[in-house]
Amino acid sequence: MSKQKVAIITGGGRGIGAATAELFAENGYAVCINYKSNQPTANSVAKAISDKGGKCITVQADVSQEADVERLFATVDEELGSISVLVNNAGILKQQSRLEDMSAERINTILTNNVTSYFLCCREAVKRMSTNNGGEGGVIVNVSSGAARSGSPNEYIDYAASKGAVDTLTKGLSLEVAAEGIRVNCVRPGLIYTDMHADGGEPQRVERLKSIIPLKRGGSAKEVAEAIYWLACDKSSYATGNYLDLTGGL
Numbered sequence: 682m683s684k685q686k687v688a689i690i691t692g693g694g695r696g697i698g699a700a701t702a703e704l705f706a707e708n709g710y711a712v713c714i715n716y717k718s719n720q721p722t723a724n725s726v727a728k729a730i731s732d733k734g735g736k737c738i739t740v741q742a743d744v745s746q747e748a749d750v751e752r753l754f755a756t757v758d759e760e761l762g763s764i765s766v767l768v769n770n771a772g773i774l775k776q777q778s779r780l781e782d783m784s785a786e787r788i789n790t791i792l793t794n795n796v797t798s799y800f801l802c803c804r805e806a807v808k809r810m811s812t813n814n815g816g817e818g819g820v821i822v823n824v825s826s827g828a829a830r831s832g833s834p835n836e837y838i839d840y841a842a843s844k845g846a847v848d849t850l851t852k853g854l855s856l857e858v859a860a861e862g863i864r865v866n867c868v869r870p871g872l873i874y875t876d877m878h879a880d881g882g883e884p885q886r887v888e889r890l891k892s893i894i895p896l897k898r899g900g901s902a903k904e905v906a907e908a909i910y911w912l913a914c915d916k917s918s919y920a921t922g923n924y925l926d927l928t929g930g931l
């Protein structure tokens with residue numbers, strides 16, 4: 682019998698991360714659901730997976746913190762075994778605002794949570810996956826955003842710029858580790874129905890903007906999860922360094 686593959690989903694307790702964790706579990710992966718603060722939602726995703734016979738663990742870790750990331754990966758090594766897939770999904774945004782009202786503290790919080798975190802998790806994944814280090818290879822999928830292209834003026838250009846950095850990380854790392862058995866790609870969702878928009882101060886943001894989307898509707902977390910899964914599985918075996926836009930044509 683082949684070994685069960687292991688996937689880490691950062692920010693897997695709700696939204697796109699939760700849908701991704703459930704989809705990987707349905708496809709036979711042992712899943713680590715990482716969360717930062719919201720233990721009840723992470724536990725309910727884990728319960729939904731276990732109730733269907735899937736294998737998963739939840740690990741609290743703030744992925745913007747180096748020691749937490751190291752503990753997260755060490756816990757997975759110990760409890761699930763060697764990882765095949767990292768989905769860098771955890772991300773934050775702040776209240777809609779113009780640049781002239783943004784403090785250095787806010788900008789740095791966005792960058793450490795959305796960029797430093799992805800770098801740190803990629804680093805720990807590459808250490809384990811790289812054939813240079815005796816690993817068996819693997820796949821990294823970064824969750825970027827259509828905001829990397831639009832720039833999100835008058836809303837959150839700090840967030841948009843952080844996703845631009847994710848795109849560049851994806852390109853550079855994909856080339857750095859391509860000969861070591863590791864593929865690195867990213868998805869760039871557009872307007873997706875999740876609770877993230879409430880954190881920006883506008884829970885109904887997708888409803889307000891859906892008329893400008895060529896497909897005339899917001900996307901679902903499940904639709905993004907399906908694309909993440911495709912990029913992680915062998916069906917996309919010749920894709921690396923790519924960006925898959927999921928924006929309904931926007």
Ligand code: NAP
Binds near residue numbers: 692720
């Ligand atoms: P969400 O519902 O707000 O979920 C984000 C999750 O990330 C939360 O569960 C949160 O955990 C976790 N998280 C945040 N910072 C973390 C940290 N430092 N360490 C560990 N976990 C952390 O957001 P979402 O809409 O599903 O978004 C998921 C990803 O898609 C993000 O990267 C986002 O930028 C991207 N995206 C979303 C949209 C959209 O329209 N929704 C569009 C484009 C891109 P806790 O709850 O435990 O704090």
